[in-house]
Amino acid sequence: MRLGLVQGEAPKEFSVFSESSVDQQGVATSGIDYIFSAKEIRKTFPGVVALDKVSINIRPGQVHALMGENGAGKSTMMKIIAGIYIPDKGTLFFKGEPLVLKSPRDALNKGIAMIHQELNLFAHMTVAENIWIGREPRNVLGLVDHGELRDRTAKLFADLAIDIDPEAELGSLSIANRQMVEIAKAVSFNSDLLIMDEPTSAITDKEVEHLFRIIGSLKSQGKAIIYITHKMDEIFQIADEISIFRDGTHIVTKPASKFDHNSLIAAMVGRELNQVFPKEEVPIGGIALQVKDLARESAFSNINFDVRFGEILGVAGLMGSGRTEIMDSLFGVYPADSGEIHFNGKKLNIKSPKDAIKAGMAFLTEDRKQSGLFLSLSVGENMQIASLPLHSSLGFVRQKEVDELCSDMSKKLKVKTPGLYEIIENLSGGNQQKVLLARWLLNTPKLLILDEPTRGVDVGAKAEIHKLITQLAKQGAAIIMISSELPEVLGMSDRVMVVYDGKVGGILSRQEATQEKIMTLASGVEL
Amino acid sequence: MSNSVPFEKVDKVETLKKKRWALPQEFSIFLVLIGIGLVFEALGWIIRSESFLYNPDGLLIMVLQVSEIGLIAVGVTMVIIAGGIDLSSGSIVALAAMVAASLAQVSGYDRAIYPGLTDLPFLIPVLAGVAVGGLAGLVNGSLVVKSKVPPFIVTLGMMVSARGLARYYTEGQPVSMLTDSYTSIGGGANPVIIFIAAVVLFHIVMRYTRFGKCLYAIGGNTQAARVSGINVGRNLIAVYTIAGLLAGLAGVVVSARAQTGQSGMGMSYELDAIAAAVIGGTSVSSGGIGRVTGTLIGALILGVISSGFTFLGIDSYIQEIIKGIIIVAAVVADQIRKKRTR
Numbered sequence: 001m002r003l004g005l006v007q008g009e010a011p012k013e014f015s016v017f018s019e020s021s022v023d024q025q026g027v028a029t030s031g032i033d034y035i036f037s038a039k040e041i042r043k044t045f046p047g048v049v050a051l052d053k054v055s056i057n058i059r060p061g062q063v064h065a066l067m068g069e070n071g072a073g074k075s076t077m078m079k080i081i082a083g084i085y086i087p088d089k090g091t092l093f094f095k096g097e098p099l100v101l102k103s104p105r106d107a108l109n110k111g112i113a114m115i116h117q118e119l120n121l122f123a124h125m126t127v128a129e130n131i132w133i134g135r136e137p138r139n140v141l142g143l144v145d146h147g148e149l150r151d152r153t154a155k156l157f158a159d160l161a162i163d164i165d166p167e168a169e170l171g172s173l174s175i176a177n178r179q180m181v182e183i184a185k186a187v188s189f190n191s192d193l194l195i196m197d198e199p200t201s202a203i204t205d206k207e208v209e210h211l212f213r214i215i216g217s218l219k220s221q222g223k224a225i226i227y228i229t230h231k232m233d234e235i236f237q238i239a240d241e242i243s244i245f246r247d248g249t250h251i252v253t254k255p256a257s258k259f260d261h262n263s264l265i266a267a268m269v270g271r272e273l274n275q276v277f278p279k280e281e282v283p284i285g286g287i288a289l290q291v292k293d294l295a296r297e298s299a300f301s302n303i304n305f306d307v308r309f310g311e312i313l314g315v316a317g318l319m320g321s322g323r324t325e326i327m328d329s330l331f332g333v334y335p336a337d338s339g340e341i342h343f344n345g346k347k348l349n350i351k352s353p354k355d356a357i358k359a360g361m362a363f364l365t366e367d368r369k370q371s372g373l374f375l376s377l378s379v380g381e382n383m384q385i386a387s388l389p390l391h392s393s394l395g396f397v398r399q400k401e402v403d404e405l406c407s408d409m410s411k412k413l414k415v416k417t418p419g420l421y422e423i424i425e426n427l428s429g430g431n432q433q434k435v436l437l438a439r440w441l442l443n444t445p446k447l448l449i450l451d452e453p454t455r456g457v458d459v460g461a462k463a464e465i466h467k468l469i470t471q472l473a474k475q476g477a478a479i480i481m482i483s484s485e486l487p488e489v490l491g492m493s494d495r496v497m498v499v500y501d502g503k504v505g506g507i508l509s510r511q512e513a514t515q516e517k518i519m520t521l522a523s524g525v526e527l
Numbered sequence: 528m529s530n531s532v533p534f535e536k537v538d539k540v541e542t543l544k545k546k547r548w549a550l551p552q553e554f555s556i557f558l559v560l561i562g563i564g565l566v567f568e569a570l571g572w573i574i575r576s577e578s579f580l581y582n583p584d585g586l587l588i589m590v591l592q593v594s595e596i597g598l599i600a601v602g603v604t605m606v607i608i609a610g611g612i613d614l615s616s617g618s619i620v621a622l623a624a625m626v627a628a629s630l631a632q633v634s635g636y637d638r639a640i641y642p643g644l645t646d647l648p649f650l651i652p653v654l655a656g657v658a659v660g661g662l663a664g665l666v667n668g669s670l671v672v673k674s675k676v677p678p679f680i681v682t683l684g685m686m687v688s689a690r691g692l693a694r695y696y697t698e699g700q701p702v703s704m705l706t707d708s709y710t711s712i713g714g715g716a717n718p719v720i721i722f723i724a725a726v727v728l729f730h731i732v733m734r735y736t737r738f739g740k741c742l743y744a745i746g747g748n749t750q751a752a753r754v755s756g757i758n759v760g761r762n763l764i765a766v767y768t769i770a771g772l773l774a775g776l777a778g779v780v781v782s783a784r785a786q787t788g789q790s791g792m793g794m795s796y797e798l799d800a801i802a803a804a805v806i807g808g809t810s811v812s813s814g815g816i817g818r819v820t821g822t823l824i825g826a827l828i829l830g831v832i833s834s835g836f837t838f839l840g841i842d843s844y845i846q847e848i849i850k851g852i853i854i855v856a857a858v859v860a861d862q863i864r865k866k867r868t869r
Contacts, residue, residue, distance in 0.1 A: 357756040374747035376815040
């Protein structure tokens with residue numbers, strides 16, 4: 001059954017639903033047609049009410065953004081719509097009929113597809129195999145028809161103007177291209193409702209534009225899109241309607257045009273945030289870190305810069321520009337091939353992170369799950385792992401002392417956890433990030449390298465982390481902050497270093513730095 | 528610059544609440560152990576009109592057997608927690624048993640391996656056996672760290688080679704006529720005492736030392752451990768070496784108790800050790816989870832089952848079938864429990 005998209009032309013079976021939705025929602029909605037509705041959804045996990053009495057309505061041909069802090073319940077809502085969770089209470093309606101989903105597969109078959117935040121792809125299979133996994137075209141013998149597989153993929157990519165070889169092994173693609181494959185896969189189900197969970201968190205502006213064009217064409221085909229992001233600018237660019245969630249309840253739904261930046265944040269956190277970035281003018285001290293001609297084969301070369309005590313050096317650059325690789329080498333994760341690192345007046349020979357930590361550095365890595373968290377361990381164990389050498393004698397950890405420091409630190413950083421014993425996997429992204437920050441602060445570092453400190457972190461925690469960074473600088477720590485969000489870089493930094501193609505594209509002072517200049521340098525054009 | 532972390536003053540810092548009186552993780556499997564014991568007790572009365580539990584001789588034999596497997600299971604548990612696996616421990620038992628026994632023979636025995644080295648103080652064969660085990664473990668660890676070959680493969684190779692070496696050592700001949708001081712190591716309840724001492728020692732190591740915490744971290748997320756300043760390679764080599772040392776010690780105990788060294792000793796002990804660890808809650812699929820005390824109970828469960836079946840006179844083939852089922856059931860039960868707490 002296809003939906004009539006034009007108002008007032010709804011097919012008969014659809015009008016039944018329109019009427020019922022009037023009753024259920026108690027809103028005068030005659031003539032407004034929803035492709036999807038959720039009514040009074042409740043979902044609990046042991047000890048937590050994740051969603052309570054949540055109702056939303058999605059219109060065809062529109063982008064509906066869900067926003068809210070981490071833990072607000074939007075991910076749970078989406079997982080219910082995608083058939084991953086089954087709600088405890090409430091009803092779903094899809095194309096006018098009650099919908100019961102038993103599994104993600106079930107949702108796909110019924111026309112609901114989801115693009116996950118964490119990619120669900122197989123690195124050792126080809127792009128085409130990834131897209132059609134579980135529904136491969138077969139020949140007479142029942143074997144996979146690879147020719148047809150390739151042709152279908154090529155056609156799909158041509159429709160979406162994606163330039164990726166269908167035969168390439170997925171693992172050989174950049175993260176951004178993998179994300180495009182995931183998007184193409186979701187589109188290939190020809191679903192009427194597409195859920196996108198932070199689809200742009202790993203792709204560059206160029207691909208974001210591409211994605212938005214794809215979304216535009218999906219809209220024109222009458223498909224509905226539920227879109228989740230933490231990036232404010234994107235929301236106003238792409239969303240038609242915005243629903244705000246807070247603490248497991250639905251707060252408000254309005255057309256995007258009825259919101260502005262401040263009212264959106266206010267609705268999400270439930271309080272007014274007057275100043276987004278708490279930047280303070282701090283007296284800049286002597287040179288903390290000086291990097292000379294640093295190079296690592298096939299990653300970066302000729303890197304020269306310095307950071308002073310009390311200074312926040314923002315680092316911008318596109319994904320894959322080499323910005324993270326430079327920091328990896330500074331910290332000894334992958335030692336540099338050549339060049340010099342002077343820190344606090346001394347030349348350092350950094351061969352491993354251990355050397356860097358000893359010198360007084362700290363490194364909050366970009367990928368929390370991959371190189372930050374010990375998911376199976378507790379909050380306390382996660383927090384204290386880097387500072388154990390400071391708190392042990394003869395190899396024995398002075399546990400009481402460390403635990404006290406840890407609970408002190410979780411209070412200061414306002415980590416929301418039942419206790420230090422809680423397994424960290426059960427914390428929200430923002431709180432996990434705070435625990436990782438605490439891990440390094442326990443070492444009282446003189447230089448902090450923060451790679452995407454607020455990625456995937458909700459607005460409230462984000463503001464707290466920004467405040468913390470400012471205060472650390474005020475206390476005299478030198479800070480290098482990498483970020484893909486230009487407003488963050490501009491709002492927080494004393495100077496901005498732009499990395500392009502493994503080289504320093506330019507270093508801008510706070511006064512000179514603008515969004516346009518940074519983007520120009522980041523795309524390899526000299527000012 | 529100040530050395531403190533900058534924040535608004537916190538008026539009163541109270542320690543974050545500890546979990547209010549929670550049962551230790553091992554409690555549920557301890558109940559399983561008790562339950563299995565009671566089932567055999569009931570069956571004992573029904574089938575044989577005898578008590579299974581009130582049977583000192585039978586129980587001593589059981590704990591003696593448990594001690595040998597348990598000793599290597601302690602090391603294997605630590606390796607698995609650190610994200611690895613050790614398949615070589617059973618073969619190392621054999622190799623250590625042969626080497627130790629060959630240095631523990633009495634004089635005046637015309638077929639002694641080293642006719643010039645007889646009647647040695649018992650400490651020499653003991654140290655030799657433990658050292659051989661430690662060396663094998665060191666090789667395991669070094670290969671895992673330096674060559675980056677998966678531990679499954681490295682220790683599989685060691686399992687085959689060490690067994691071969693044990694056979695080659697005496698061309699397959701058993702080594703007997705051992706000194707009394709040596710065999711007394713396996714006498715009475717000594718193996719049990721050694722086992723319990725190892726459990727206590729390594730329980731403390733895993734819970735209260737930096738080394739132990741580093742092993743949990745490495746098993747949980749190797750890359751994050753590295754970034755946190757942990758020397759991953761050194762810690763891994765150490766844990767494989769410890770596993771080897773414990774397997775070597777088990778070889779000494781086994782040969783002392785049997786009063787002979789044989790190249791077939793310790794056959795498939797590595798699998799029982801892994802099973803004990805897994806039943807005790809150590810996760811093979813993701814590192815960073817497990818406890819030495821859990822393994823102690825896991826080993827006891829295996830021991831109770833096998834001695835219970837023997838007590839009831841049930842076919843040893845059926846014992847194996849049921850043992851396999853219990854290993855898988857233990858993990859399934861664990862998964863269900865975890866899902867519920869999520």
